[in-house]
Amino acid sequence: MTEVLPVLAAAAVVDLVDGSGAALHPEVHTGPGLSPQARAAVEAGIPDSTRRAYSADFRQFAAWCAELGRDCLPATADTVTEYIAHLIATPRPRTGQPYSPSSLERVIASIRTAHKAAARTPPETKGARKALAGYRAALSESDDDAARRRAQPNRVNAAVPATLRRFVAALDRTTLKGKRDAALLLLGHAIAARASELVALNVGSVTVDPDGRGIAVAVYRKKVKRWTHPKVMYGSNPATCPVRAVLALLEALGAEGRTDGPLFVRLDRHGHLAPPMTRHGRPIGDPEGRMTTQAAADVIENTAAAAGAEGRYRGHSLRRGFVTAARNAGADMVDIGRHGGWADGSKALLAYVEEDDGWGENNPLIGIGL
Template identity: 35%
Template sequence: MTSAATQPIEQAPEEPVEGVVLVADPSREVQDLAVVGPATLDPSSLESWLAGLHPLHRAGRSAATWRAYASDLAHFATWCSRQGVTPLPAEPGTVLGYLHAHGEALSLSTLQRRLAAISVAHRLIDAPSPTTSETVRLAWSGLRRTHGPRRTVRKVDAVLTTTLAQLVAPLGESAMDIRDRALLVMGFAGAFRRSELAGLNLADITVTDDGLRISVRSSKTDQEGQGRIIGLPYGSHRATCPVRSWLTWAAILDQHGISEGPAFRSFTKAGRSLKPRGMTGEAIAEVVKRRAAAVGIDPTSVAGHSLRAGFITSAARAGVPDRTIMRQSGHRSPASLSAYVREGTLFQDNAAAHVGL
């Protein structure tokens, strides 16, 4: 008599046990999840390889992160090819050589992202990651100590409330002016990242009696795609009111018969008609720069991030509590907000103002 422990799988009962889902071919499911390395390591092949991963593998990171990984891996693979070494799987010495070769030329943040891409690629093919070796860890620690203190991150100026009013003041009634006004004012009031603005669809924006209810479906710090809801209330001034700015732009979209898809769209070169595709984050940054230049502000001093930084700084100066700012900006901890708050309150209750200078 065959014991239950040794009973062959073919003798399993035909009727499924309640609460248990039977898989027709479990081995096939495992095979589908197994990852085979890319056939070649050129940029397009790497992007195709990562784009073709099983959804369960890709779900933990955003599409933008996977694209960045593809670019980072391509850079690493190109360097490896010139050195005559294998990039995948790579030896710790290979990664060590890559860090030495690029430690001076690339920023620490770029190198850190490259290491992350290399690590993820090795984990995908179930190979030991060379980035975890002690030699690579020591080299990375040395780079941070050597280059970290003297490398400064380029900071753009914050577009404060007064600057925002200056940017939108010259805007008229053309469709492009109306779009840019809504883009600038909503970008500021929502403390949006440029990628979040670019990712908004018409279905994400609802007009209520109190203002705009906006669903942010994904963002840089929301890799799991849980999303968040924020509100944009009516403003006291028509020129900088996010609700009225949006309603005016929504009317333009309605005139063009657009009722779904991207909320902010590109124009043709002449500015006469709208394109079906949405704006990119880079295009949004260009709007900020172009409108800044039009009012005499150095366009190199601002970027898409200036709107987000300006809102946080302005709110901090107005005495808005950190937790309230974070609810709007999507920051997960007060520590990540502290740099903006320090800048915004630099001259508020400043000790040097009370010593009789």
């Protein structure tokens, strides 16, 4: 059975091989290839979620091309357009609906990324994007409410401070689990962290300010491949103060003899530090008990459910909530971006600002003299 090895993001190399190691298409030449050590080093620089999504997308594209006798690498502009048209018209087995427009944007990106990674010229995608624009317009103008919703970006809800107050109120903060989950929620919001960035933090990533103003956190922003050191001040509300929550977690970990290693650790169903995991006698998972990105996202989702919050809350809810709250409080977008690890002038940052209902003080019609 043909398999496509994980498609790495830009600057990585894609190897397309079948089970025997033969090239999927004779026209594809990727040179001598990478050693396992080099491939592992490259993959370490790619966000896990990006790698998984692009790998799955390109694997399906390669299978479709193989079935129709088309080349997937290099792919022609017509092949990409035909594939997008195919996806627009084909219901997915899991949902019974075709891909959403936002998912199709990712599919196009995965195809272009695969070509760049293999040092091939990416195919022209104007035709594919025109087909996608027509599809989005048709959904948006449909009489079906569900179709119109599918035309819109599938964003998570923003966990703003008022929301976080409800979340942490649902936790038993006398327990290690409650302390861990409260710190994860509140620190994640305070430093605009992705779930992957949160679980990568160590005890040593947190430095207490000698002047008692709060804590500094060393965060590696894998998406932009650079370190940031956001300063987190004491909050005015003790229940949602990220500094107090983190210090409480550090104290609880210290009582368990954990003075270094991961800040956010796995716990068993009884709320105790989880023992090392094994499968068939072999160790699996992080040997120090570090939480996975999925586990951190589950904490956010499960806490939201326990608090009775409506909407979709996942890892990015904290990051979106920070931007929304800071902007509504009057913070400068440059300061917000630098605190959260965005590049100056980032267009992506604007997408994180959660719109209000339009009747508040941010309405642009206020004060214009009508």
